Amino acid sequence: MQRYHPALVALHWLLAVLLFLSLCAGFFLAQRSNADPSKIDGLRIHMAMGMAILALMVVRFVVRLRSAQPPQGQRRWLHQSFYVLVTAMAGTGLATAIVARLNDIVFAGTGEPLPPDLLIFPTRVAHGWIALLLVALIGVHLGQALPRMARMSLGRR
Structure with a gap:
């Protein structure tokens, strides 16, 4: 049986x-007041994770293009949707x-407060909706993957 590259x-x-x-972290931070100075620490972690995720997705995409893959078990749209989302x-x-100057506030330590409401930025609104779509896509992925993993663990590949 072919397997994915390690x-x-x-x-x-x-x-x-x-x-x-x-x-x-994102859902938690969205509920916290921007007036709370400790939110900056949470944003620093959230933003750093986001940058790491993007970099790892690029690496994953390159590895996927350059490695042999087993026959497509899940629908191709699911994997492509993950890359897009x-x-x-x-x-x-x-x-x-960039538009909210968060890099200066969060990483450069300018001491400036966060904008009163990040939802005034359309990019932040889109970020929240994409998060919900991503949660739904993860649910679809789990719904397809968990039964397959259960079959594999029982030796019925």
């Missing part, structure tokens, strides 16, 4: 953990950081 498997699980943590998520996050 680097793809490792990247898959590393990205799964980072995406889960980043989505949780994660890239869009990182893009809207980066765009929000």
Whole structure:
């Protein structure tokens, strides 16, 4: 039986953990007041994870193009959707950081407060909607992958 390249498997699980943590952090941060100075620390972690996720997705894409793959078990649209949504998520996050000057506030330590409401930026609104779409896509992925993993663990590949 053909298997995925070990680097793809490792990247898959590393990205799964980072995406889960980043989505949780994002949903948590969205509920916190921008007037709370401690939110900057949370944003620093969230934004750093987002940059790491984007970099790892590029690496994963290159490895996937250059390695042999087993026959397509899941629909191709699912994998392509992950690439599109994660890239869009990182893009809207980066765009929000630029227009809201978050890079200066969060990473350069300018001491400036966060904007009163990030939802005034269309890129931030899109970032939130993409997060919800990503959660739904993860649900579809789990719905397809978990039964297959259960069959494999029982020896009925």
